[in-house]
Amino acid sequence: MLHLTTEGWVLAVLASMAVGMAKGGLAMVAILAVPLLSLVMSPVQAAGLMLPVYVASDLGGLLAFRRSFDARVLATSLPGAMVGIGLGWATAHVVPDRGVTLIVGVIGLAFALNALMRRGGAGAPRPPSLLRGGFWGALAGYTSFVSHSGAPPYQVYVQPLRLPSLIYAGTTTWFFAVTNWVKLLPYWALGQLSPANLKAAALLTPVALASVWIGLRLVRIIPQALFYSLITWGLLAVSLRLVWQALAG
Template sequence: MTTQGWILAVLAAMAVGMAKGGLAMVAILAVPLLSLVMSPVQAAGMMLPVYVASDIGGLIAFRRDFDLGVLATALPGAVGGVTLGWATAHLVPDWGVTLIVGLIGLVFALNALIRPDLSAAPRRTSLPKGSFWGGLAGYTSFVSHSGAPPWQVYVQPLRLPTVIYAGTTTWFFAVVNWVKLVPYAALGQLSASNLKAAAILTPVALASVWIGFRLVRIIPQVLFYKLITWGLLAVSLRLIWQALAG
């Protein structure tokens, strides 16, 4: 890679690590950053080992802070979504999935900002909703590591405590990333060059887990959800622009 490519790769690795430390929305920037200097497919293949390695740090940090009920309703659908992504990998263009993810996130963020009262009362977990949004998160995560917006549509209205929200998100995507290793390997996305770059970037990501872990514990809960909503809005607009421009 060029010097510019390595700079973007380091930033992407930091984003992944901070996300595993609890700042979930930051990770969605990783593949778009690298896509500025390489194909999205190569970027996704390079970053998956970094995600998996960073998951270990995130799981240690949140080993007790997660909601098992939320995971039970969302993970079965997520595994199905990854399987669907594998089966249709050569049929659906990347820009189409990117556009769908962006539109979902945009609608949800605008609804939360315009009508915040709807999210004031916590909702209950739901197997049908968890299966649908978990499945969509698994599918979009398989294609471009962009599963955060669909995941947030399901989880944010539950109004989990800040640390539990962060921990549950970390556990959910850790399982999804482990499941993705098999189809990624089968599709040839874990090439020797990608694995070599990932090995260089992994220490950066692991160091960044601590940064995210500390930040998520000092940010007030109300501010935390506002930051998530505005972050989702910004990233969704970026994804829509990326899809239409490409």
């Protein structure tokens, strides 16, 4: 069993709740999981511990959003995500985690600030694009592989599409479910799915699955304008945290 202090287990439970709520539709919450655990263990170990929790939680999220997703968005972003995961696997021992964390934070920060400063609301929705989806999907797949922090690049592509709240939440759930399943093989090959991590993940998974329901309830009652505002502000806060973490590390 993974040896954690009381503080470590509290953080692990909070991280699992964040993962579950994200699978229920509050996508940006999940990005807090690895940073929280990184306070008491290495980011690599934290990522290995949380991946099985992500995969198990995906099942609850997919059940909740089995009909609520945009196939065009997935078709234009998932091929790039597969390329990004492959690149992450190939460079796992070359690129420092701190550099990737900084890149993710800067991208998310720039996007959130641009959205907040834009005048006249969000503007007209963009249509899905294979070029934009491929680029941002690849970056999301890469950063998701390294630290489960693919949400900011993913949002740069998807948020301007202005999908309805439930479709946005469902599409996000499907996108990251597929990427998480694909990540299992390279994580296993790199030794990040240790028996200790798997045992701890088994204890944390029920917490995450119960939290899927919480996220699902919240996304159904939050108005769409407020929903996108919360996503933007959440992205800003998390991106600032990632930049600080990278520079202070």
